[in-house]
Amino acid sequence: MSSTIEPFEIPSIPAERLAxxxxxxxxxEYPNELEKDVGWEYGAPRWAVxxxxxxxxxxYDWExxxxxxxxxxxxHATIQGLHVHFIHEPSTVPNAIPLLLMNGWPSTFYEYHKIIESLRNGANGGQAFHVVIPSLPGYGFSEAPKVPGYGVAKNGEMMDELMATLGYTQYMLAGSDWGSNIGNWMARNCSDRCKGFHSVMPLCLPPSPTNTLSLLWTHPLHVIKFYASIILGIEAVYGNGFEAEELAFANVQSDPESGYRAIHGTRPYSLAYGLADSPVGLLAWMLEKFHNWTDHGGIHDTESLPDTISxxxxxxxxxxxxxxNSMSSSIRIYYEAFHEDETMSTCTGRVNIPTAIIQFPAELAKFPxxxxxxxxxxxxxxxPDVGGHFPALETDQLLLDDLQRFGKLLRTEKWIN
Structure with a gap:
């Protein structure tokens, strides 16, 4: 390892801070609410919080x-001047593949705690991996950026540099949420090292020749189906579960779920005061997402967390x-990405490296x-028939199997050596 890498230990909570x-x-102090129970329509209700x-x-026991x-x-590794936290669990299994696992908001590296050892050890005779799980800049135990500009592209550059610093000349990448966003950019711009991309939240543009003219001769039937969906409706052509408003980043009129993105992407400072000062406010803001974006098995409105997340x-x-105190710095990536140059967009250009996609039914955005x-x-x-936005927590065995199958495919087809 490089001399810029130093061991780190998750700390105890200082006594004064715990008090x-x-x-x-x-x-x-809890906010006043309507007398009528409106479920989660207005956000996280007191009965859940x-x-x-x-x-x-x-x-709860932090220890x-x-x-x-x-x-x-x-x-901790010093990457482009910032201290970046990461887990590194090398495998002892021959032919293990370097794997970069990236989470997003409002998650942490801990999202993957159920599958770290199984990925490293090649559980059930499956593909083994050298597991690397970073905290993005401004998340958790990674240093927060001090200047603007840390959007998708900047984060992608830093994550690729982290893998290079660890000595991995080739690696497989897997991500959820912002990890999928950043991973999409890395798959297109870091293909000299990134040789396989696994995503639970694909980001793509519709198959229209106005986006890519070559689709007229490479995928003519896909183009015809898309234009048919404009006339007949997306669900009529592609089936249930796919809605056009999922493309909206911050348009609350077409997608009520995008309200948080509108705030994060435009005025993250103002919101951050409440999230930094009030642990109850922080918990409620996160709970809404862990509730709305997960699979509750048909009892969505009457419980706070699904039974798959303790x-x-x-x-x-x-x-x-x-x-x-990283909530304020973690949400700034929305502002940076929302104001990023279009040439850095995660949807600009085709991903040409081998890609695996797994779309869970309760995922925030799904595409045909x-x-x-x-x-x-x-x-x-x-x-799959079950699962949502946090599959490593909700359906860990399904995700493990999918990652291992893709890793084995990369080895078998010699896309990664």
Whole structure:
């Protein structure tokens, strides 16, 4: 390893800071609500937030979570002047593949805690990996950027440099949320090292010749279907689960779920005061997403978290953001990406390296396979019946199997050596 890399240990919560947290949780002031129960229509309701606040105050044990996290090897690397935190778990299995796993917002590296060892050890006789899980700049234990410009492209450059610093000349990339956004950019711009791209949230443009003229002769049927969908409707042509408004970044009139993106992408500073000062506000802001973007198996409106994500798992995520005061810096990536030059867009250009896509039913944005096929070099595709935006937590075995199958394919076809 380079001399710029130093070991790191997940810290305990300092006594004074822990006392302050408990004081704020104990004396939480809750907002007034309508007398009528409106479920989650207005956001996270008190009946869902308050029990989790009490669990954080009375039951949650950071030291237990810390012991689990410190069972993995953590490091800080100086990448383009910033200290970047990452987990690095090299495999002892022959022919293991370097794997860069990237999460997004409002998640952390801990999203992958259920599959780290299985990926490293090649569980069930599957493909083994040298596992690298970074915290993006401004997330968790990574240093926050001090200047503007840390959008998709900048983050992509830094993650590719991290893999190079670790000595990996070739690697497979997998991502969710911003990890998929950044991964899409890396798959197109770092293909000298990035040799395979696995995504749970593909980002693509419709198969229209106004986007790529060559589609007229490379995928003429896809083009015809797309224009038919304009006349007949997307669901009539492509089936249920695909909606045009999913393309909206911050248009709340066409997509109510994009409200948080509109705030993050335009005025992140103002929101950050409440999220930094109030642990209850931080928890509620995160809970809405862990509720809305997950698969609840038909009981969506009456529970806060799906039964696939435990209270302790969720509170570990929240505590990482609170302990590091990184919520304010993590949401700035929305502003940076929203104002990024169009030439740096994650949807600009085709991904030519081998790509695997797995689309879960409760994912925030899903696209028809036709659209995906015209945007990436699709070598593996899967649509499970269960799961959502955090598959490493919700459906860890499904995700593990999909990653291992794609890794084995990369080896078998010698796309990665």
């Amino acid at each position: 302050l947290l408990k004081q704020k949780l104990q004396n939480a 308050e029990p989790l606040v009490k669990a954080w105050l009375n039951d 237990k979570a810390r012991a689990e996290m410190n069972s993995w090897h953590h490091y 209270v302790d798992e969720f509170l570990t995520m929240v505590t990482i953001y609170w302990l590091t 396979r036709d659209w995906v096929e015209t945007s990436v070099n699709l070598q593996q595709y899967n649509e």
